[in-house]
Every structure is written in C-alpha cells, then in structure tokens.
Amino acid sequence: MGAPTARAVTRHPALRSLRCIRCGDHQPVDDHPRGCPSCLKYGTPANLACVYGEPDATDGVRLPYAGAPTLGEGGTPLLRFDTTGDLDLRLKWEGANPTGSHKDRFSALAVARALHAGYEVVAAASSGNAGVSLAAYCARAGLGCEIAVTDDTPGHVVGLMRDLGAEVVVFPEAEQRWRHLAGHLDSRTVLPVTNVAVPPVGSSPFGIEGYKMLAVEIRADLDGRLPDWVVVPASRGDLAWGVYLGFRELCGSGPVPHLCLVEPFPRVSAVLGGADPHGSFPGGTSVMPSLAGNSVALQALEAVRLSAGRAEVVDDAAATAGTRRVWRSGLPLEPSSAAAVVAVEQARAAGAMADGSLVVALATAHGMKGM
Amino acid sequence: MGAPTARAVTRHPALRSLRCIRCGDHQPVDDHPRGCPSCLKYGTPANLACVYGEPDATDGVRLPYAGAPTLGEGGTPLLRFDTTGDLDLRLKWEGANPTGSHKDRFSALAVARALHAGYEVVAAASSGNAGVSLAAYCARAGLGCEIAVTDDTPGHVVGLMRDLGAEVVVFPEAEQRWRHLAGHLDSRTVLPVTNVAVPPVGSSPFGIEGYKMLAVEIRADLDGRLPDWVVVPASRGDLAWGVYLGFRELCGSGPVPHLCLVEPFPRVSAVLGGADPHGSFPGGTSVMPSLAGNSVALQALEAVRLSAGRAEVVDDAAATAGTRRVWRSGLPLEPSSAAAVVAVEQARAAGAMADGSLVVALATAHGMKGM
Structure with missing residues (x-):
C-alpha cells in the first residue's frame, strides 16, 4: 500500500500572479506565507489572492492546481x-x-501546491480540524506533515493527527505556533500553509x-x-x-x-x-x-x-x-x-x-x- | 428549531409485498422483525425482501419510501x-x-418506514454506528429513538447517541439486546428495525x-x-x-x-x-x-x-x-x-x-x- 496516486499535479494555465488584497501589488506565483511583501514593510501585512488571465469559458470557477491526490472532498449536501x-x-x-470538515477543501489545494513546488513537508498551526485534514492529505500524497497545536487540544484529536502520520508539536500559547511555523520560512523543504504572521494575514491563498x-x-x-x-x-x-x-x-x-x-x-x-x-x-x-x-x-x-x-x-x-x-x-x-x-x-x-x-x-x- | 421537514412520506407505488428469501412465501407490506412467519415456525427464520410490481422504466433501482427527512446520505466518493x-x-x-457510516443509508429508509406506518419510536441494537445514525435520523424526523448497546460500547459513542436525543439502554451480552427489542413486538408505537431473532435474520428489509x-x-x-x-x-x-x-x-x-x-x-x-x-x-x-x-x-x-x-x-x-x-x-x-x-x-x-x-x-x- 504505497503512495496511492501519481503526482501528476498541473498548474492552471491561466494562473498569472498573486495580488495583495490591500495594496493591489502583484507578486509572482510563489509561496508568501507572510503575505504581501510590500505591505509587510509597512507593518500592515495582508494576504495575497490568485489572479487568472483570460476569463474562463466555463460557467464555474478556476482552481490553481489539478491532478493532486484527493480523498473525495466537496460535493457536500x-x-x-x-x-x-x-x-x-x-x-x-x-x-x-x-x-x-470544510478544511479538506483547503488541504487538497494546499497539498497540491506543495507537491507542485517540490516541498517535502507541509506545516500548519491548527486547533484541530485543519491538522487532521492536512495530516490525511499529506499521507495521501506521500508528503510529511507537521502540525503545531496548543496544549489544550483534546488528546483524541492529537491522536487522530498522529495516527494519520503527522508529527505534532505542542505549545502553551497559540501565537507560539505561528512563530514556530515562521522558523520554516527559509526552508526549501517545509511549506507552512497556515498563518505565520503577527498581525495575521491568513492561510495559503492556494x-x-x-x-x-x-x-x-x-x-x-x-x-x-x-x-x-x-x-x-x-x-x-x-x-x-x-x-x-x-x-x-x-x-x-x-x-x-x-x-x-x-x-x-x-x-x-x-x-x-x-x-x-x-x-x-x-x-x-x-x-x-x-x-x-x-x-x-x-x-x-x-x-x-x-x-x-x-x-x-x-x-x-x-x-x-x-x-x-x-x-x-x-x-x-x-x-x-x-x-x-x-x-x-x-x-x-x-x-x-x-x-x-x-x-x-x-x-x-x-x-x-x-x- | 422544530422538526425540520414535513412528513410527506410516500410508498413506492409498485411496492407489492415482502418475500421470504428462504421459502419464497409472500407477506403483506408490514413489519416482520422476526422475519418470515412461515419459516419461523420451522425454527429456520429468514429475512424478507421487498417485491415490486411492474419493472421500472428508469435505469436505476426502486426504493420503498420517498419524501422522508434526510441528512444528505449517499453520493459518497x-x-x-x-x-x-x-x-x-x-x-x-x-x-x-x-x-x-453506511448505516445512514439504512436509517433514512428505516425511519421513513416508521413515519409512514405511524410509529412513535424506533428501537435498535447497535455496536455503535447504527445507533448514532438512527439517533440522528429519528431526531431529524421528530421520532423517539431507543438504542440497546452492550456495556463495552465506548462512552464517547454512547454520548453521541444520547446527545442526539436517543435513550440508550445497556446490557452485558449482545443477545440480551435482541431479547429486549423483541419485547417491543406487540407494541404499535415502537418499531424495532434491527435483528430481534435468535437465530438471527437481519435488520428491517425496508x-x-x-x-x-x-x-x-x-x-x-x-x-x-x-x-x-x-x-x-x-x-x-x-x-x-x-x-x-x-x-x-x-x-x-x-x-x-x-x-x-x-x-x-x-x-x-x-x-x-x-x-x-x-x-x-x-x-x-x-x-x-x-x-x-x-x-x-x-x-x-x-x-x-x-x-x-x-x-x-x-x-x-x-x-x-x-x-x-x-x-x-x-x-x-x-x-x-x-x-x-x-x-x-x-x-x-x-x-x-x-x-x-x-x-x-x-x-x-x-x-x-x-x-
């Protein structure tokens, strides 16, 4: 029972850039866990959002990556x-x-991005649902997973993450998780996909x-x-x-x-x-x-x-x-x-x-x- | 926040009878928790199965009841x-x-039958999943629910049933649950939907x-x-x-x-x-x-x-x-x-x-x- 699917992840051909939701500056399609670099300088960090080129002919929405391992997320009643x-x-x-939880929709694309960009480990801070979800999607994709939690996270929930193969690290305070994640920012192997910034910007735009x-x-x-x-x-x-x-x-x-x-x-x-x-x-x-x-x-x-x-x-x-x-x-x-x-x-x-x-x-x- | 949906349960117009899977005898469309009455006499009880009349024009299967409260079961990946x-x-x-769990598919139709036939309470023996599922569907339908479990059922699982409004009764041995359920057989208000027979026949054919x-x-x-x-x-x-x-x-x-x-x-x-x-x-x-x-x-x-x-x-x-x-x-x-x-x-x-x-x-x- 190995990694269950081929890593045939493709990027949407019309995905052009990321744009800051505050200043509107464009950034290359890359990972910016601290958000917009321009706004960060002014102490008002803000998340980026995907920008696509030509409008789509289909009557739906565009997603940045396709072909990643799935667990069947979405289509809920x-x-x-x-x-x-x-x-x-x-x-x-x-x-x-x-x-x-809804986090599976996020995890599918955050893990797709990590696969496409060649990371080996996905890292995240979580109060529970995101950590269980990312642990599952990383396991499905054959990636490592590190989840930072606070020490009041129920033991059963931490157990779910660990049984799904994640490494769980425990901190007394929520913001300590973010600082821990920020420690991965120089890594080319570990990708933080949830907020690392104080004040916060939010999670991976992908x-x-x-x-x-x-x-x-x-x-x-x-x-x-x-x-x-x-x-x-x-x-x-x-x-x-x-x-x-x-x-x-x-x-x-x-x-x-x-x-x-x-x-x-x-x-x-x-x-x-x-x-x-x-x-x-x-x-x-x-x-x-x-x-x-x-x-x-x-x-x-x-x-x-x-x-x-x-x-x-x-x-x-x-x-x-x-x-x-x-x-x-x-x-x-x-x-x-x-x-x-x-x-x-x-x-x-x-x-x-x-x-x-x-x-x-x-x-x-x-x-x-x-x- | 009352009972969330109208009880507009309808019976499939082509549902004609129930047939014993052992002897082939037909029985009226009714509740037979002990299975085929004919085979029961010979000590070889067997479940019944729904029999529909004219073949359906659609390229699918027929279900005995429609219009019951749903929680969105089915359509799984x-x-x-x-x-x-x-x-x-x-x-x-x-x-x-x-x-x-898959039990939600069962519960939707078992509860539909109970609603259509005018019962007030659904009763079942369960090791966990069926009880949680029936508790939820009974709550959704505004029916009472009684779940018989054994005393090794995890407390968290019993808690889920109770939080969903079910009455949970606990027995030391599995077959005691069945005898307890059989005690409801003369009731016109309580419908057992899982096996009550020894030797067993199985659960509600609906x-x-x-x-x-x-x-x-x-x-x-x-x-x-x-x-x-x-x-x-x-x-x-x-x-x-x-x-x-x-x-x-x-x-x-x-x-x-x-x-x-x-x-x-x-x-x-x-x-x-x-x-x-x-x-x-x-x-x-x-x-x-x-x-x-x-x-x-x-x-x-x-x-x-x-x-x-x-x-x-x-x-x-x-x-x-x-x-x-x-x-x-x-x-x-x-x-x-x-x-x-x-x-x-x-x-x-x-x-x-x-x-x-x-x-x-x-x-x-x-x-x-x-x-």
Whole structure:
C-alpha cells in the first residue's frame, strides 16, 4: 500500500500572479506565507489572492492546481433546516467531507501546491480540524506533515493527527505556533500553509481557492439561485474570503450574497464599529476552538465589506445551548458550526435578515471527533 | 428549531409485498422483525425482501419510501487505492455519510418506514454506528429513538447517541439486546428495525433497500462498468444483502459482481466449508465491534451464493496492522472498514482475485468517533 496516486499535479494555465488584497501589488506565483511583501514593510501585512488571465469559458470557477491526490472532498449536501421565523434556512453540511470538515477543501489545494513546488513537508498551526485534514492529505500524497497545536487540544484529536502520520508539536500559547511555523520560512523543504504572521494575514491563498467550490455547489444546489445570505463561522476568515472569491468569480461584477461572519466575541464586529483592525481584541472561547484568536485579518474584513455583509457575535453560552438544540434535530455539529445556526436566529431576531430571506449557513464540521 | 421537514412520506407505488428469501412465501407490506412467519415456525427464520410490481422504466433501482427527512446520505466518493499487485482497487468512502457510516443509508429508509406506518419510536441494537445514525435520523424526523448497546460500547459513542436525543439502554451480552427489542413486538408505537431473532435474520428489509443505492453509485462512479468484486465487511449481512439486491436490480438476470464478505473469524466461511448454518461459531473480536456476533444469517449466505462470491477472514492482528497502514495512506477508517482492504490483500495473495480485477472495497465507516 504505497503512495496511492501519481503526482501528476498541473498548474492552471491561466494562473498569472498573486495580488495583495490591500495594496493591489502583484507578486509572482510563489509561496508568501507572510503575505504581501510590500505591505509587510509597512507593518500592515495582508494576504495575497490568485489572479487568472483570460476569463474562463466555463460557467464555474478556476482552481490553481489539478491532478493532486484527493480523498473525495466537496460535493457536500445542502439540507433544509427550518427555524422559527420566516427565513428559508439551509445548512451546507461540511461534516460530510472526508475528514469531517470544510478544511479538506483547503488541504487538497494546499497539498497540491506543495507537491507542485517540490516541498517535502507541509506545516500548519491548527486547533484541530485543519491538522487532521492536512495530516490525511499529506499521507495521501506521500508528503510529511507537521502540525503545531496548543496544549489544550483534546488528546483524541492529537491522536487522530498522529495516527494519520503527522508529527505534532505542542505549545502553551497559540501565537507560539505561528512563530514556530515562521522558523520554516527559509526552508526549501517545509511549506507552512497556515498563518505565520503577527498581525495575521491568513492561510495559503492556494488552499483558500478550494473554498470557492462552495459557491459553485451552493448555486447548483439551489438550481441556479443565489442565497441572500451566507453565514460563515470565522476566525481569521480563510473560509469567508474563499467563499467570497467564489461568488465574485461566479457573479462577475454583479452583486454577491451578503456574508455574515460568526465570531465568539467582538473582533470583526468591533472593527466595523470603529476599533483599530490591528489591535488585540479581548475575549476568548472555551467551546469554539475553531473560532479562537484575538486578532483580525484583513481578508475577513474584506469578505464583509465587499459583500455588504456583517458580523454576528455568538458567545459560549449561546453556542452551547444552540449545539444541544442542533444535535436534537439530528445534526451532530461541533459548537463552532452550530454557532452559525445561532447566528441566524440572533440576526433574524435583530431584524438584520429580512423575512423571506434565503440563508445558507456553513455547518463547517461534525462534532464526532470530540471537539 | 422544530422538526425540520414535513412528513410527506410516500410508498413506492409498485411496492407489492415482502418475500421470504428462504421459502419464497409472500407477506403483506408490514413489519416482520422476526422475519418470515412461515419459516419461523420451522425454527429456520429468514429475512424478507421487498417485491415490486411492474419493472421500472428508469435505469436505476426502486426504493420503498420517498419524501422522508434526510441528512444528505449517499453520493459518497469512490477513491482510487493502489495496493501491491495487479488489482485495480477502489474504496467506496462511506465515512462521508452524515453520521460517518453506511448505516445512514439504512436509517433514512428505516425511519421513513416508521413515519409512514405511524410509529412513535424506533428501537435498535447497535455496536455503535447504527445507533448514532438512527439517533440522528429519528431526531431529524421528530421520532423517539431507543438504542440497546452492550456495556463495552465506548462512552464517547454512547454520548453521541444520547446527545442526539436517543435513550440508550445497556446490557452485558449482545443477545440480551435482541431479547429486549423483541419485547417491543406487540407494541404499535415502537418499531424495532434491527435483528430481534435468535437465530438471527437481519435488520428491517425496508432499511436494507437503502444499500441498493451503493450499486447504483458504484456503477455510475465507474462510468457504467461493473466491478469484478465488491468487498463487504459483514456481521449478519444487511449491507452485503442490500448491495446484492441493488446489483441484481441493475443487472436483471445477468451476472452481478462477486461479493467477498469480510469477517473477523470463520462464520460464513465455516458454513461454506460445510458447517451447520444455524450453529454458534466460536470466536470474537476486540477491535471490530461492527463485525461481531457468533451466528450467521441466511441473507449473508445468500449474498455470497447468488453472486458466486466468497468470504475472507481478517483476524484482529491483521485488522490492527491494516488499520495503521490505511491511516498512514490518509484514510481514517475504523478497523472494521480497514479490514476490507486487508481482505483484498489476502485474497489476492491467495489467488482468489485474479490479476487485473476491478475491486471495490466498501470502507464502511470513519474511525473518528473513537471506534
């Protein structure tokens, strides 16, 4: 039982460059884990995004790499999910991905990039789902994998990563993971694919492209309609930004669905209310590790701004109660995902989502790993 | 957040009767948890199977009920999976079902039947996956759920069932669960959907119909080809029998793929070698609870016989070593599922699967629940 597939990874022929989402400068198609080099100099780092040349003839989105080993990610079901009130709420059930979370979409492309560029090891910081996912995709691709976690990561989750062949390194504090990853930046063999920057920029722009398929699938699941709102649990906004990019590519210069980012305490909401985006935001969560972190990445703000969206705070108590209700309706979502349903209820009650709205909440991960 | 969908369950208009797989007698479309009443009198109980009237015009299979609440089961990926040797091995990755196992296909239809017939509670015996799955589908449908387990079921797995709203009752021995379920047989409110009979017959024939979709999906995934072999982890053979029924319906009177049942110690293999099928088979497993049990159901034997198939024993040591290798290739399969990959390797080495064969192994469940 060897490496299961040939490494016939190809780069999209129209992939031209990477562009900074803050200053717009173009960079070569390469790995820039600290984000835009120009903005980094000014202390305002920002992520890059893939730029393709001629428009595609197909009615879909373009992905930077093809032919990488897959575990069958994507194609997850969109479920009807009634709540009280007059919303048409659907859940995009990302727990049906191979390792149980949306991260598999990211991992497939981040690992494809690593293979194409000739790296031997993929490194990442993770609160759980990303680490399990990357461990699986690296194993599938025959690459090494190193996952940096904090010491409060459940032992069962660390065990999953290790059983999938990853080396797991443990740190007391979240930001220590990032500094550890940054230590790989001079390496030509180890590729960090999650954030290494303080303040954060977000994860690999190649991996983030994988989330664009959510926009494609949601539109197809709705028979060509677009939702009014897409509700996205968020930490540094990789997922929200990728979903935005997908809808933007599908919609050309037309309107895209509004994104509602869900966070455990005010971060994006605070910035939208006037706070300094480069600050540290007080707060924490003990039940939503996937959404932790005290900083804001520009890509999260841009996903909200460019979609005329908003942010909704769901605190631990509300997430815990919501998780219980969601499980009792048959859906074993981790609290970070159930928070998306709670966010819809809160937003509706606050009048932020009009009656009759078609709302898709991203149920990002199942709760069967013990997270 | 109430019961999420209308109970607009409809019965397939061509569903005519149930037929005993041993004696061929027809029974009305009703619930017969002890199997064929005629054969029961002779001490040789056997399961029933759905019989439809006029052939379907569509190029697929018929399912007994439609319109029940769904969690998005089915449509799982078929993955390429190289092994040493000259087989083309694919894995049907059933861990991508909503609660992480193939059982979701069964639960969707078993719960549909319960809704259509007006029951209030679904009851089942389970080693883990079926219980989690039925708990979720009952919650989704607004039905009660009672799961009987043995006291060696992992606490985390019992916790998943309870968090999904099921009542879990615990017994020291596996067969005590069946006797407990049999106590519901006079009820008009509680429907047992897994085996209640000793010797066993298997689970609800309505639920088993859900497994027919595997045949449809596998053929579609292979662009219309049929595999030479389908490898199926088995206990009492619900899955193997359902997969056989699916291929039989697709293939009319033509040949179907050979089924290779995987078991942790000789049961079906022993019967194929001349042992009394009604006997108790010595042996056990401490790593494959999904495949436990010391008896053989006729449906398992029939799946082998009617497909010109075979059985392969994968013991605990081989399953444990195989699980480790499968995880290191990126697939977090529970040992009962990894055993299917080991079975292929053993069968190939023994010359039981010819070089060049196209083989589909059913990777029945992910191992992220801690099973």
